[in-house]
Amino acid sequence: MSLDLRVQTPAFEGPIDLLLTLAQRQQLDLNEVRLADLAWDYLAGIKRDAAEGRSRSPDEVAAFLVVASRLLALKAAALLPSATPEDEEEDLESWEEQVRQRMVEYARFKEAAMELMKRHQEGGISFPSAIEAEIIPMEQLSIDPGGLATAFQAVLDRLPAPEEVQFELSSYSLTDEMDGIRARLRMGESTSFGAIFEAAQSRLHAVVIFLALLELIRVGEASFRQKSVFADIEVSLGKAPAVVSARDLANGDE
């Protein structure tokens, strides 16, 4: 936990955390601060609390002790070098060196932190997508629209214009058309794409036949084959793969 303790001294006024930070950065001379006063003030605070029936948590007291002992160590390091007994001198030197290194290390991270802050506040932020997975195109209808459209258009072009049949439309059933195509496919080895549409009475009828054909291909009851580019597409009864890719149409290999 962090310490919410304010100190008041002639040299510094503010949170004790900040005092430590400034001292570590050597932006404040600890010689100007009487650490004993800090300790007495803190003890006085505890007594005051106790008189009012409140007690401080061990965590908070421990946090104060950590900060206070660090302040003490820093101050000692600043005062030390001259007056030390000889046998302890080496230990103290290495201790002093450790403190110094830690301060250097801290300064570097402080700098890195400033850089992070600058980037965060001045640079832009990256955002992830709010996408939902369900918008993915589905595979079973990924039949190459280009190759089929050409063939389909050829069929449509032979049909009368829609105005002429507008009021003659009857209902067409996909199931019936599927049955029709099945029957036709069972008769011969294969039939041409164009021939399947010969029965079409109108553009709408052709659409329904077309969808029936797609459905048969999708469930694997029929398959496509094109011997060369621009050649008529052959439709046959098929255990062929459910999905016909553009490559299958283009290659036309046996």
Add this chain to the structure above:
Amino acid sequence: MSSDQQVPDGAVADHGAASDAELARQAEALLFSLGTAIEAKRLADALGIDLRRLEPVLDHLARLLADHGLMLQRHDALVQMVTRPEASDAVRRLLNPEVPGRLSPAAYETLAIVAYRQPVTKASIEEVRGVDCERVLEGLLARGLVEERGRLDAPGTPRLFGTTMRFLQLLGVERLEDLPGIPD
């Protein structure tokens, strides 16, 4: 830049000088982070540009995406970035998404009529199919394959229906015009 530019409040002035390329990048980021379809007008506003300025920007973005795994879909006044159908195998392998159950033959028929005759009323669909289409149409609406497209200016102002972006995605085509042979 258009002469009578109507920059909405809050849009920064320096966007006026932005190049197609720069705006295309921003549009890409917007479409990506949004993830869904957006009205062209709203997209233009977010970019701080006039709606007429959007078209070349989207063209630029479509070109930018030419050799990518994503593509731009435009339908009516809606714009959306989606994955290319070529990647669908891999996408499915990763996400194992819910495959919408097979459509019934009745649903296929209704969908075909809506697709090629849109916008169309329920009555017109029923006239062609010869049966009540209430339930099957509800199903298509619920699946997000068909949507309402305003109302017909006729007695009773019946609702008009059209196909959705999702319909195009299921077919793996970018625009309605890419549907196989559209009868007039």
Add this chain to the structure above:
Amino acid sequence: MSSDQQVPDGAVADHGAASDAELARQAEALLFSLGTAIEAKRLADALGIDLRRLEPVLDHLARLLADHGLMLQRHDALVQMVTRPEASDAVRRLLNPEVPGRLSPAAYETLAIVAYRQPVTKASIEEVRGVDCERVLEGLLARGLVEERGRLDAPGTPRLFGTTMRFLQLLGVERLEDLPGIPD
């Protein structure tokens, strides 16, 4: 999927083996449709390739996105596609997403130590900062900028901490290596 295929990097095998470009397109579609970060291993599986094969594919994708509004973020075996920081104003204008506001100086300090020293224990952070870091670390965990990364094999098995993808997004960088001057 062959787990011990010995194809040298970059060498495209005769048939069946997809090129870097092709796999990069698929990876892009996957990352887009997923939306969130994904483990490299899972991504490689979805692409049907060996994990070692993934690195050049991701490098290719990163290059493919060079002049785009999107970029690839990689951190600690995670991969994610996000918008470029240059577009952040436009994204915020459109979506007004929740953005982590200014952090306290103590939080930036702690973040810097975690970023450059990860994985790191609380004790190590406190040793550098000289003060208790419990609360500030809690805050960073709650904001999703720092996460637990297992435990140190030492007495008391203290928790180890590392930065998250969200941390990279906060700064708009692709990888940790893009951060300025790493202190040793």
